[in-house]
Amino acid sequence: MGETMPGAAPDAVRARPTPRVALVSSSYAPHVGGVEEHVRQVARELHEAGSAVEVWTVDRGTGSVVREVDGISVRYLPTPLPSGSLGGVGRFLRRFPSAWRSWVGAHRAFRPDVIHVHCFGPNGVYALAVHRRFRTPLVVTSHGETVADDNAVFERSALLRTGLRRSLAVARHVTAPSQFVLDELRANFGLAGGDVVPNGVDLSIPGDPARTAFSGRYLLAVGRLGRVKGFDLLVDAFAGSDLDPDVRLVIVGDGPERERLEALAAERDAGHRIVLAGRLDPAAVADAMAGAVAVVVPSRLEAFGIVALEAWRSGAPLVMTDRGGAPGFVRDGVDGILVDPLDPAALRSAMARAVADDALRSRLVAAGREHVREFTWRRVAEAYEAVYAAAVARAGRERSTHGTEASAR
Template sequence: MVRVALVTSSFLPRFGGVEEHVLHVARDLRRRGHHVVVWAVDQGDETPDEVDGIGLRYLPCPMPARDLGALARFAAGAPGALRAWRAAARADRPDVVHVHCYGPNGPWADLAARRAGVPLVLSSHGETFADAHGVFDRSRLLASALRRSLRRAAAVTGPSRYTLDDLVRRFGLTPGGGVVVPNGIDPAEPAAPRPAWLPGRYVLAVGRMVGVKGFDLLVDAYAHADPGGVSLVIAGDGPDREGLRRRADELGLRERVVLPGRLSRPEVVTAMRSAALVVVPSRVESFGIVVLEAWRAGVPVVATTRGGPPEFVADGENGLLVDPADTPALAAAICRVLDDDALARRLGETGGQAVGAYTWRAVGDRYAKLYGAAGVPAR
């Protein structure tokens, strides 16, 4: 048995890609007989004490900044934060501290691991280049902390080589260093009843509505393609939602572009199963879990060439790859799938076969082996 502290930048009740990854990894490690606790950044939410028997702690993670007000707040909050992290380490006695998505959680987790004398494992999820606020470009302090943590880490992972290469180029990870541990998916995730708002035939995109996800590029490509009788559904929420609505209106697409907001997990499963095509138009993508969701549904997918997808999507075999900034090319790819039933069926079937390699059990296997290779003792 290994005592594992998974230290995440965000967790329940918030739920996105990182939160889902950490939750499924925690479940899998616990099923293997390991003792798992999740330490998450306290963001002021009402939070549970446990989930599925996994203990949760929400810890303060103050960070200093250049302006005097921020420095004063850090000075006031740091002693209490230090006590909270010490108490968590004493209570949970981790054999390994495993950081997911390095943010304010990272320096505090690094400190906790050093004080406890246990290995530190870092898993990047693309936060260094895909953060909507560009925090690593704005905060020299956080960037410097990440560089120090990478030097100290017993192991580093990313969901794609693209993600790890960014750590090499900008943050000092040893060239060729790090291990690729892809995202996973639940092959039997339940579906919801089909909602009345879903159109009859539609192209689907899912994700947080921020610029990096490229949904504005998709709206432009959809207008360029002008596929008669086919709607565009973009599910998710975020600061760009109203801008997408305005762009659709400007293009005369008000009745054809559906923005239902954030969907529950079962609703995502249902929307995937009913789609004619799923598009991942990201300006950059660390991995692309939406591809796995489309594959699980047996639906053809068009994915971005920018980032991780080209590492696991075989163009023309289990999906189509296209630069989303090339509007005519993205429009042509959409039309190609919608107009060719045999191609759509083949891409969906081949994707459905490929998704079996991306279970959470497979992800848990890789992390468990990584702990052993990093010298984490088993009790």
């Protein structure tokens, strides 16, 4: 496999019937996050293009049920895994037979031509088992879960590490949103090849500065309040900056770090200038971005960084972490300011430039608005459609070859 985003499939491949696709996600609605948004948008695009698609996701309290989301069937499936304790092994042995029947039943009911794993976890372990049981072609998309997880599950779970290595070895295609993620999989999980399929953004939600919920001048940060996202680094740098006192920092999102961030802001005597706004809906986030002096992404690591696309879409200047996948699509000084968030002085300097330099902000906004047009969800879905067609065609050739060899015996 090459290292660039797959293009349109050849005419011979396009002429084949549209594959039936099971998108196997680590999490899905009603939960929110980058992976959930990616899979939801891809499912919607595939469905609107006429593909038969289902989402199979981990039961995180819904029970083993089938629901309809955006007109698409979503199966919430149990994924018990054994733990290191005797009690954990016993619970797994009791739960596994029923869980396995649910996964086999999902495959028999939908009859997918392709199983596409998004964000490998327990969902990936069960998808690998289903692939082995039915020989359905497997596609794996890593979203940076091996390196950008606050819980570091891959460091603690030998089962997940082994499952991912084996899945990468048997997958027809492997994709990731950035070259950074592919390189990590090659270095630590034995990946050979791989294609970059970047994230997308909904361009129909541009944002309106007149509707922002926040007054005055403010820098904006958006995301789950977890350690990897680096909001503590941003609070610390902002509190120590020489920005004009009327410039505030607004952080949108929720998560386990909220209380710590509040305490840090108070400790740095900056609580009156830092707003922890909680979670907002996508339209309100777009409006907040449109009204911001700049959007700052201070992550310790980003596999990609959809917030960058959202900032460009809303016409906000972008200050972006240089740790992870962002340097693969953000052009420093052109459509964003790349900075190491672990360097407080550099982060303060980047924010100061974004606030003080009107000409720079105008250039960043213009270039970002132009660049973001390349990152539509339709283009993402088309890249996956080419992958599916190639995987199904290859499986068909192999079945034909095996059948011919068997007849010749």
